[in-house]
Amino acid sequence: MTFSEDQFVADLIALDRDGGALPEQIYHAVGDAVRTGRIPPEGALPSSRALARELGVSRNTVNAAYELLRADGIIAVRQGAAPRIGAGPEIERARSAPRVHAPRLSARGAHLAERRRQAMSDVGLLEPGAPVEDLFPADEWARCLRRVARRRYGAEAMYANVAGLQSLRVALAEHLQRWRGVVATPEQLIVVPSAQAALTLAALCLADPGDTALVESPGYWGARIAFAQAQLQLRALEVDADGADPDCAADANARLIYVTPSHQFPTGARMPLTRRMALLERARRSGAVILEDDYDSAFLWRGRTIAAMQGISAGAEVIYLGTASKSLLPGLRLAYMVVPEPLVEAFSQVQRHMGLRVNIHAQAALAEFIETGALTTHLRRIARTYEARGRLLVETLRLVLGDRVEVEMPMGGVQTVVTFRGAVDDEAVSLRMQKAGFNTPALSGYCIGEPRVGLIVGFAEATPDIAARFARTLAAAV
Amino acid sequence: MTFSEDQFVADLIALDRDGGALPEQIYHAVGDAVRTGRIPPEGALPSSRALARELGVSRNTVNAAYELLRADGIIAVRQGAAPRIGAGPEIERARSAPRVHAPRLSARGAHLAERRRQAMSDVGLLEPGAPVEDLFPADEWARCLRRVARRRYGAEAMYANVAGLQSLRVALAEHLQRWRGVVATPEQLIVVPSAQAALTLAALCLADPGDTALVESPGYWGARIAFAQAQLQLRALEVDADGADPDCAADANARLIYVTPSHQFPTGARMPLTRRMALLERARRSGAVILEDDYDSAFLWRGRTIAAMQGISAGAEVIYLGTASKSLLPGLRLAYMVVPEPLVEAFSQVQRHMGLRVNIHAQAALAEFIETGALTTHLRRIARTYEARGRLLVETLRLVLGDRVEVEMPMGGVQTVVTFRGAVDDEAVSLRMQKAGFNTPALSGYCIGEPRVGLIVGFAEATPDIAARFARTLAAAV
Numbered sequence: 001m002t003f004s005e006d007q008f009v010a011d012l013i014a015l016d017r018d019g020g021a022l023p024e025q026i027y028h029a030v031g032d033a034v035r036t037g038r039i040p041p042e043g044a045l046p047s048s049r050a051l052a053r054e055l056g057v058s059r060n061t062v063n064a065a066y067e068l069l070r071a072d073g074i075i076a077v078r079q080g081a082a083p084r085i086g087a088g089p090e091i092e093r094a095r096s097a098p099r100v101h102a103p104r105l106s107a108r109g110a111h112l113a114e115r116r117r118q119a120m121s122d123v124g125l126l127e128p129g130a131p132v133e134d135l136f137p138a139d140e141w142a143r144c145l146r147r148v149a150r151r152r153y154g155a156e157a158m159y160a161n162v163a164g165l166q167s168l169r170v171a172l173a174e175h176l177q178r179w180r181g182v183v184a185t186p187e188q189l190i191v192v193p194s195a196q197a198a199l200t201l202a203a204l205c206l207a208d209p210g211d212t213a214l215v216e217s218p219g220y221w222g223a224r225i226a227f228a229q230a231q232l233q234l235r236a237l238e239v240d241a242d243g244a245d246p247d248c249a250a251d252a253n254a255r256l257i258y259v260t261p262s263h264q265f266p267t268g269a270r271m272p273l274t275r276r277m278a279l280l281e282r283a284r285r286s287g288a289v290i291l292e293d294d295y296d297s298a299f300l301w302r303g304r305t306i307a308a309m310q311g312i313s314a315g316a317e318v319i320y321l322g323t324a325s326k327s328l329l330p331g332l333r334l335a336y337m338v339v340p341e342p343l344v345e346a347f348s349q350v351q352r353h354m355g356l357r358v359n360i361h362a363q364a365a366l367a368e369f370i371e372t373g374a375l376t377t378h379l380r381r382i383a384r385t386y387e388a389r390g391r392l393l394v395e396t397l398r399l400v401l402g403d404r405v406e407v408e409m410p411m412g413g414v415q416t417v418v419t420f421r422g423a424v425d426d427e428a429v430s431l432r433m434q435k436a437g438f439n440t441p442a443l444s445g446y447c448i449g450e451p452r453v454g455l456i457v458g459f460a461e462a463t464p465d466i467a468a469r470f471a472r473t474l475a476a477a478v
Numbered sequence: 479m480t481f482s483e484d485q486f487v488a489d490l491i492a493l494d495r496d497g498g499a500l501p502e503q504i505y506h507a508v509g510d511a512v513r514t515g516r517i518p519p520e521g522a523l524p525s526s527r528a529l530a531r532e533l534g535v536s537r538n539t540v541n542a543a544y545e546l547l548r549a550d551g552i553i554a555v556r557q558g559a560a561p562r563i564g565a566g567p568e569i570e571r572a573r574s575a576p577r578v579h580a581p582r583l584s585a586r587g588a589h590l591a592e593r594r595r596q597a598m599s600d601v602g603l604l605e606p607g608a609p610v611e612d613l614f615p616a617d618e619w620a621r622c623l624r625r626v627a628r629r630r631y632g633a634e635a636m637y638a639n640v641a642g643l644q645s646l647r648v649a650l651a652e653h654l655q656r657w658r659g660v661v662a663t664p665e666q667l668i669v670v671p672s673a674q675a676a677l678t679l680a681a682l683c684l685a686d687p688g689d690t691a692l693v694e695s696p697g698y699w700g701a702r703i704a705f706a707q708a709q710l711q712l713r714a715l716e717v718d719a720d721g722a723d724p725d726c727a728a729d730a731n732a733r734l735i736y737v738t739p740s741h742q743f744p745t746g747a748r749m750p751l752t753r754r755m756a757l758l759e760r761a762r763r764s765g766a767v768i769l770e771d772d773y774d775s776a777f778l779w780r781g782r783t784i785a786a787m788q789g790i791s792a793g794a795e796v797i798y799l800g801t802a803s804k805s806l807l808p809g810l811r812l813a814y815m816v817v818p819e820p821l822v823e824a825f826s827q828v829q830r831h832m833g834l835r836v837n838i839h840a841q842a843a844l845a846e847f848i849e850t851g852a853l854t855t856h857l858r859r860i861a862r863t864y865e866a867r868g869r870l871l872v873e874t875l876r877l878v879l880g881d882r883v884e885v886e887m888p889m890g891g892v893q894t895v896v897t898f899r900g901a902v903d904d905e906a907v908s909l910r911m912q913k914a915g916f917n918t919p920a921l922s923g924y925c926i927g928e929p930r931v932g933l934i935v936g937f938a939e940a941t942p943d944i945a946a947r948f949a950r951t952l953a954a955a956v
Binding site: 035073074104105115127133147149154156157158192193209225273274286287307317332350354358362 | 498509510513549550551552564575576577578579580581582583584585586587588590591592593594601605607608611614616617619620621623624625627628629630631632633634635636637638659670671672673674675676677678682683684685686687689703704707708733750751752762763764765767785789790792794795807808809810811812818820821823824825827828830831832833834835836837838839840858
């Protein structure tokens with residue numbers, strides 16, 4: 001059976017008598033059939049009379065449909081003959097025509113897309129920095145989402161030039177003041193999809209290519225990626241038991257200084273007040289801006305009292321970053337930054353220009369979680385669980401590996417560092433752990449200065465079984 | 479009463495006997511009080527014995543709290559005397575210290591933050607490109623959000639390197655094939671917060687500073703902003719009744735070509751197949767990539783059959799962009815792009831590096847809306863409403879202004895263009911309309927080539943009252 005038989009074409013057209021104008025339906029169905037090749041390009045269509053009969057519609061209806069198809073160039077109507085397929089052959093030619101140049105990345109694109117860290121599996125147990133989905137308060141969040149999605153948001157649901165949902169900015173400003181000593185008006189809050197987005201904004205807005213940024217070593221990969229993408233030079237602030245040393249790279253005229261002072265990533269060190277003051281002083285003298293990433297202070301089980309550096313600064317030296325990725329779920333894509341007042345308008349303009357904005361219902365749900373106290377209750381709950389799991393992991397490692405490893409009892413967050421006695425190739429150990437299903441990267445890969453050797457181990461998933469299996473596997477791998 | 483009186487300090491400490499370790503509670507409360515100035519920096523604290531008595535706890539408990547405070551530098555403990563506030567004075571000094579350099583934007587930041595279009599009010603009636611919130615299916619979306627938020631997403635809820643939720647990518651690939659003739663595997667779909675984010679990604683990845691991009695004139699501001707931010711040179715594709723003319727700027731060696739072929743923004747023109755083929759041919763020969771912005775084809779009430787250019791291309795010349803901003807709600811921050819296979823990995827890497835990712839529950843809800851057919855039902859419903867409102871606005875304008883204006887009956891979307899007989903300063907008219915509460919920008923501001931004169935008028939809100947008021951206001955303003 002060939003397409004030119006009237007019945008064949010009619011069969012391609014499923015008319016819905018309640019589904020809108022019939023000519024349009026025919027027009028869509030035939031057009032689709034031509035485009036997808038179900039009606040081959042070399043052929044003809046039934047005459048309007050024949051098709052009308054097959055479909056049980058008036059001839060005018062088919063003529064109207066053919067006129068639409070003709071206007072689109074899909075068919076060629078010939079006086080006194082059945083219409084031929086018009087654009088079909090052209091489309092076929094176009095589809096198979098060779099492209100002179102393959103699409104390629106620009107030099108900039110190649111730079112941006114560069115893979116900047118060791119290939120890590122995206123899955124695997126005990127990944128550092130990752131919370132567990134089990135502890136996400138899914139039912140409560142779901143109910144909350146339902147409530148907030150039924151509300152009207154007016155201009156905020158459209159394209160209004162705001163940096164975040166106003167109710168969330170108000171709730172965050174109060175929450176951060178209360179729990180983290182952050183001093184900010186709601187207008188200084190900018191809501192972004194992730195800390196990564198915040199780092200990108202800050203790097204692009206505050207530094208030019210070739211400028212220097214200071215980063216902790218060992219330190220967070222995300223910051224190094226954002227800065228490298230912005231073509232900045234990186235210098236190390238070496239991390240010791242008191243966190244980043246503010247006197248490192250004293251000759252560097254840095255524009256940006258990235259630190260995690262309340263719970264250093266990944267070592268867990270806490271920067272004492274004296275160092276914080278020294279770092280603020282350094283920024284104040286040199287005109288640098290400190291990016292204070294407070295990624296998991298919301299659930300430290302000790303040490304909440306050292307206020308954020310933002311709160312003890314004069315206001316203009318620090319951009320404060322926070323995220324719901326650790327406290328709730330990375331998939332929410334919900335983070336925020338507190339920006340010094342003189343920079344707010346520019347940041348929010350660039351945010352808008354780049355499309356770094358966040359779903360309104362997720363924002364409204366977080367606002368409600370803060371306002372009702374549900375967030376605080378949740379944070380207490382996960383802190384208890386993570387503390388127990390952290391302890392369990394550390395105790396299991398000490399029991400199984402004895403003095404072959406050193407591991408500090410974590411004071412918060414979801415990861416800690418395991419170091420080894422004696423010379424160990426941590427990349428090799430990490431690879432062995434990866435083969436056994438553990439996503440625990442080598443500490444040396446997180447250093448840009450003096451390399452340090454160890455494994456970064458998340459404990460959010462550290463149930464007794466998993467902790468025991470990890471310890472046994474590590475004992476065999478070292 | 480001064481802070482040094484024991485009772486005063488004790489009053490600042492609200493102990494919760496079920497709320498965790500007592501030393502930690504005291505430590506948090508005193509630390510907060512020092513930081514917020516409730517305990518002034520010049521003072522002392524009660525002795526541990528005195529505070530223990532006031533609080534009704536053991537002296538060891540207070541000593542443990544004081545030890546934590548001392549370790550943080552919050553207090554200075556002196557043998558045989560009450561502890562003094564340690565860091566308070568330092569914090570005060572830091573807060574009031576002058577900053578040597580004010581925080582400032584880098585040259586790049588200043589370029590990115592530049593305001594690139596005429597100052598428009600963010601609110602106002604009949605804004606082009608904006609749907610109405612009333613038509614957003616809030617109850618259904620809310621129920622759907624509740625359902626999807628209770629699910630587990632495993633690695634997709636964490637940091638896995640994917641360009642979007644897999645269920646949404648699968649649903650979109652099928653949906654776009656069916657309704658728009660787009661030919662794509664789910665892996666070619668990248669989910670981003672907005673078309674603006676997609677344009678930013680494409681401009682950064684595919685062009686270098688100084689490269690040329692072709693844009694429609696008149697045309698969409700967002701594309702011009704994304705390209706200007708990426709430091710591209712803009713050349714115009716003049717738009718006529720058949721949309722963008724593919725032969726314009728024939729000497730330009732463009733890397734990117736931005737078009738809205740199915741429903742030109744803002745004129746509403748539809749590009750016929752012959753021009754589409756010519757534009758594809760041009761891209762194929764020159765190595766340019768076409769950015770096909772299909773922003774509102776989902777609810778054209780005529781003309782759906784011209785397939786997306788992506789579907790009639792050989793696959794590598796076109797990046798297809800779609801968004802939920804017009805069909806559902808801008809506040810969802812949910813858009814998507816179909817990227818040629820060889821570019822997918824690089825785009826998704828840059829997306830991840832820049833933080834251009836989307837809330838997981840919004841993605842899951844859209845997937846479910848597509849799978850259940852709720853989206854199609856919704857699109858039919860809004861197309862009917864918008865068609866009626868578009869007609870009403872056009873008929874009202876013709877009735878009230880007669881031959882002083884020309885306005886085409888729109889075939890879809892949510893905006894149309896009103897042009898004037900005779901010489902009219904459209905910026906002045908737009909300003910007058912803005913003062914009367916209408917956000918209807920001047921057409922000339924959307925041109926980069928030959929300026930065209932008119933007003934761009936959204937009709938999503940065009941109820942009889944508003945249409946009448948707009949027509950009367952315009953009659954007085956012209």
